[in-house]
Amino acid sequence: MPDFPNIIVLAIPFFIIAMLIELFVTTREKFKETKGYEPKDAFASIAMGLGNVFLGFLSKAIVLGALLLVYENFRIFTIPIAWWSFVLLFFADDLSYYWFHRISHECRLFWASHVVHHSSQHYNLSTALRQTWSGGFYSFIFWLWLPLLGFHPAMIMLQMSISLLYQFWIHTEAIGKMPRWFEAIMNTPSHHRVHHGRNPLYLDRNHAGILIIWDKLFGTFQPELKEEKVIYGLVKNISTYNPVKIAFIEWYNMFKDAFSGKKSLKDRLLYITKPPGWKHDGTGKISEDLRKEWYKRMKES
Structure with a gap:
């Protein structure tokens, strides 16, 4: 078993520093129209993130066991751990994430865990930490085709963490539009603001992980419009900051x-x-x- 680092845990200091920088930046006059940070909301998001990390030690063991079961008993090929296989895995994992994310909005069983991430009416880097406590125990089924093809489970879990890490920085109103070529290919703060919108036009759009190309390919892409300001939260918001609720x-x-x-x-x-x-x-x-x-x-x- 390759010994890849737990990059999410290693990134926690980076998350804290980035949120402090964003908090400072969004207090400037040019960001007066943004909601910024609300202490109770931010602490609820951070509590959800910490709970996700702690429960992740158990859920990741289950995920790894399931991936290993498929890999060791049913794999069609054996794909070596090499630079080129990580390139292939990058696209395969991102496609898996797209369909997991899309189904999480279209099937209530998966929405029951994913709704957590959309429950904040604010949009900042702390919102990225508002992660599920239950989804990790069953959402992995969208990735089971990867060990079946022959990707090693350790590679898959590393790439899943890389995807999650990438998605941290796109939860902000402090960044407007990226360069046009970047917006055309990659998931960006602008694209993901749309995804968190409760506006009817924005509902269930932009399910991308790292690449926005899947939304464009499968008909779920919606650009952020100046005339349609994003309103964050749920169609029916929940009025609680209690992490368990x-x-x-x-x-x-x-x-x-x-x-x-x-x-x-x-x-x-x-x-x-x-x-x-x-x-x-x-x-x-x-x-x-x-x-x-x-x-x-x-x-x-």
Whole structure:
């Protein structure tokens, strides 16, 4: 087993320094329209991040075990650990992340853990630390095809950490637009601000990890528009800074919707597999419904 470092833990001092710099920068006059840091919100995000790191010692053991199981028993090829294989893995991992991230917005079972990351109504580097306490135990299924192809599990987990590390810096309003060529290929603060928007136009868009090309290829790309300022948070925001509630409130709501009241078995299952907002009686609205209503209002106005 290759001994790759835990780069997320090593990066914690960098996270702290970067947040302090951002806090200083965003107090300047030119950033007066940004929400900046709100102490309770920032501390809630940091608490979520610390919880994710601690639980990660357990979840990563499960993930590594699953990847090793596939690699040792079912791999089709054996891909050596070399510079060129890391290049291939970079694209394969990023494609895996795109589909994991997209499904996390389109299936309530995965949204139950991912919603944590969208629960803040602020957008700064502390928001990047607002990570799930439960998703790490099952979201790895989107990466199981990689050891099947022959990528070593240690390589895969290292690349997953690199992707997560890259995504830290894009959670900021302190950076406007990057150079045009960079915006065309890479995920940027502008692209990711859209992803965190609760505006109907921005819902479920820009699922990229490192490369924005997947969103453009699969039809989920939306540029940030000057005339449509991003409003951060959820369609229905949660009013709590309690880390435990933030971590598990959507699990509670999902199971409550699925198992309470008189519903068919099919409808109970659909509350787990359908997108957030879906209701069995037709009264719910998913993101596509909200977007269509928005477009209709824009046409009429």
